[in-house]
Amino acid sequence: MSLDGDEPVRPSWDAAGIHGLHRMREWDTVTTVEAPGLTGDRSEFVALSRDEFVVEEGSDSVEPLAEAVERELAPPYRAEAVRRNGELWAVAARRITVVTLPGVSGEEIELASQGDERTLLIDGEREFGSLPALERPGNVVRARRIAGETWEMTVDPL
Secondary structure (H helix, E strand, C coil), X not given: CECCCCCECCCCCCCCCCCCCCCCCCCCEEEEEECCCCCCXXXXXXXXXXXXXXXXXXXXCCHHHHHHHCCCCCCXXXXXXXEEECCEEEEEEEECEEEECCCCXXXXXXXXXXXXXXXXXXXXXXXXXXXXXXXXXXXXXXXXXXXXXXXXXXXXXX
């Protein structure tokens, strides 16, 4: 289609709405590593320290993957890895904030606080009270259990 019948109408890439918005970066580091002997084709794990890992999927032997990540990123972090070819793996990781919450039940928490109002959800159910370790006025704090009393926490403004 054209305006004058001869030339097609082409978008102007500098026009508002055409170029879009910059997406937030999902990973803090992405790398490849040779990992001989690593079983499976996929791995997901959390590194709490240089020698403490919580494997959520795949082989328990994530040390070669973690060593590659830790050339660029110190724990704690969440990582995902996929086998690319033979012993070659691609690994991506992002920093996380870890908090200890003793005696808290459930697997997921959401705490929103604004002024004197607080909304606390544990596994989607409304609870009364608060969790001082998660208090961030004017924010929504989400926590997901990693293992035991260790939780991954994110903070987003209201």
